[in-house]
Amino acid sequence: MSMTVGDLVLAAPAILLALLLALVLSHFLPLLLNPKAPRGSFGWPLVGETLKFLTPHASNTLGSFLEDHCSRYGRVFKSHLFCTPTVVSCDQEVSRFVLQSDARSFVPWYPRSLTELMGKSSILLINGSLQRRVHGLVGAFFKSPQLKAQVTADMQRRLAPALAAWREQGPGARLRIQDHAKTIVFQILVRGLIGLEAGPEMQQLKQQFQEFIVGLMSLPIKLPGTRLYRSLQAKKRMARVIQRIIQDKRRRRRALDEAPPARDAIDVLMGDGSEELTDELISDNMIDLMIPAEDSVPVLITLAVKFLSECPLALQQLEEENMQLKMRKAGLGETLQWTDYMSLSFTQHVITETLRMGNIISGIMRKAVRDVEVKGHLIPKGWCVFMYFRSVHLDDMLYEDPCKFNPWRWKEKDVSASSFTPFGGGQRLCPGLDLARLEASIFLHHLVTSFRWVAEEDHIVNFPTVRLKGGMPIRVTARD
Numbered sequence: 393m394s395m396t397v398g399d400l401v402l403a404a405p406a407i408l409l410a411l412l413l414a415l416v417l418s419h420f421l422p423l424l425l426n427p428k429a430p431r432g433s434f435g436w437p438l439v440g441e442t443l444k445f446l447t448p449h450a451s452n453t454l455g456s457f458l459e460d461h462c463s464r465y466g467r468v469f470k471s472h473l474f475c476t477p478t479v480v481s482c483d484q485e486v487s488r489f490v491l492q493s494d495a496r497s498f499v500p501w502y503p504r505s506l507t508e509l510m511g512k513s514s515i516l517l518i519n520g521s522l523q524r525r526v527h528g529l530v531g532a533f534f535k536s537p538q539l540k541a542q543v544t545a546d547m548q549r550r551l552a553p554a555l556a557a558w559r560e561q562g563p564g565a566r567l568r569i570q571d572h573a574k575t576i577v578f579q580i581l582v583r584g585l586i587g588l589e590a591g592p593e594m595q596q597l598k599q600q601f602q603e604f605i606v607g608l609m610s611l612p613i614k615l616p617g618t619r620l621y622r623s624l625q626a627k628k629r630m631a632r633v634i635q636r637i638i639q640d641k642r643r644r645r646r647a648l649d650e651a652p653p654a655r656d657a658i659d660v661l662m663g664d665g666s667e668e669l670t671d672e673l674i675s676d677n678m679i680d681l682m683i684p685a686e687d688s689v690p691v692l693i694t695l696a697v698k699f700l701s702e703c704p705l706a707l708q709q710l711e712e713e714n715m716q717l718k719m720r721k722a723g724l725g726e727t728l729q730w731t732d733y734m735s736l737s738f739t740q741h742v743i744t745e746t747l748r749m750g751n752i753i754s755g756i757m758r759k760a761v762r763d764v765e766v767k768g769h770l771i772p773k774g775w776c777v778f779m780y781f782r783s784v785h786l787d788d789m790l791y792e793d794p795c796k797f798n799p800w801r802w803k804e805k806d807v808s809a810s811s812f813t814p815f816g817g818g819q820r821l822c823p824g825l826d827l828a829r830l831e832a833s834i835f836l837h838h839l840v841t842s843f844r845w846v847a848e849e850d851h852i853v854n855f856p857t858v859r860l861k862g863g864m865p866i867r868v869t870a871r872d
């Protein structure tokens with residue numbers, strides 16, 4: 393029996409109803425099957441509560457979604473985010489448990505556009521022994537005194553002409569800290585990653601990278617003309633540049649009797665000699681590692697300038713500490729080493745407090761590969777868990793007056809506590825945390841010892857990433 397067009401038209405409402413029912417059922421089925429999951433709400437079919445969750449708010453506030461859900465359901469609740477049933481944890485112990493777990497319980501999870509762009513061999517997505525190997529190799533390199541010394545010398549070299557240019561513009565010169573921090577930090581970290589020097593090729597790479605990064609939070613549609621497609625094309629162009637650098641390095645290595653010392657992260661991964669560390673894996677990871685270079689570290693610097701501008705007492709103490717170091721080293725006729733910058737305790741407190749209040753990475757997601765029960769809450773197999781660091785960092789039970797910028801609180805507090813996780817934790821603890829702190833310390837040192845400034849008003853936005861809306865404009869006047 394064949395169907396005519398007329399039959400189809402008549403059946404259309406029933407088909408639509410069936411489709412709608414299937415959609416609603418598939419959305420709420422996890423809820424029905426897992427009555428032990430925490431309390432909460434799933435919102436609309438498909439989009440769930442994603443839009444409410446993403447509603448813009450300042451990164452040093454919780455936002456209405458969190459405030460409303462925590463007061464209704466408690467600090468651990470269920471929701472439906474990014475098309476997946478999710479347990480949201482605003483509880484430091486639950487989040488710590490998940491961070492400490494390995495791939496037998498939880499694996500990383502990111503929205504589709506992010507996984508498409510990062511590629512399946514990204515360190516942020518791989519698991520097990522391969523993740524441990526790549527993490528160990530790059531982590532040891534990022535923490536090495538040799539890289540820290542190179543980064544310090546590079547930053548001093550790049551900052552000097554920038555400072556001179558600002559000085560030449562005369563008193564009250566207007567600059568956007570975010571732009572300058574991005575330019576300087578990108579060049580320095582990219583040199584540490586792939587060995588590329590500043591110049592036209594670096595400039596092109598930065599342009600491609602900017603095209604790439606805007607797609608990280610886009611609709612997961614890969615058709616020509618879409619945002620995701622354009623970002624994937626930009627990634628391909630970057631990968632070509634990096635793979636050429638890898639091949640040049642391989643050729644040079646073959647011509648030598650013994651392997652040269654590692655100067656950048658490519659050398660480190662190539663030097664391991666493992667077949668698993670293919671050229672594609674290396675180049676994909678180098679691109680992903682540019683994210684902190686273009687985004688997280690410059691934003692950390694910019695936020696510190698914003699918070700300091702609003703807290704004259706902290707700015708004054710930071711200036712005094714840094715001026716004392718500058719004078720002492722000048723008296724000895726020595727240049728500053730990375731250990732000097734890292735020894736400034738108040739400067740480190742300022743950076744720590746900026747990380748707490750700024751919440752550059754507001755939280756991270758994992759997917760449960762089996763049913764996991766923690767503190768009486770079930771995280772069902774196949775569900776995601778969102779560890780919301782921001783809510784812990786702004787919890788008034790853990791931090792007195794949490795929305796106040798108070799670097800002095802870190803005199804007594806422990807940065808390794810589970811109530812402070814701007815760099816994540818467990819096996820995936822950010823291996824670049826020392827580098828991030830070092831670069832921020834160097835930038836702040838040269839800014840506060842060379843200039844006084846008056847900040848213009850600016851606002852923190854947190855979607856798709858945390859940044860200053862106006863790039864944090866300040867008017868600088870050189871110190872005598």
Ligand code: HEM
Pocket residue numbers: 500515516523527530534581681684685688689692752753756813814815816817819820821822823824825827828
């Ligand atoms: C303010 C600056 C930074 C912040 C806030 C930050 C934050 C984080 C966080 C929260 C994670 C954990 C992700 C997870 O558990 O899934 C992470 C991982 C990572 N970060 Fe950073 N990061 C920063 C700077 C850097 C820098 C400068 C580098 C190196 C150039 C770096 C390299 C990495 C790598 C390789 C991982 C993956 C570790 C793994 O999964 O094994 N980060 N970062």
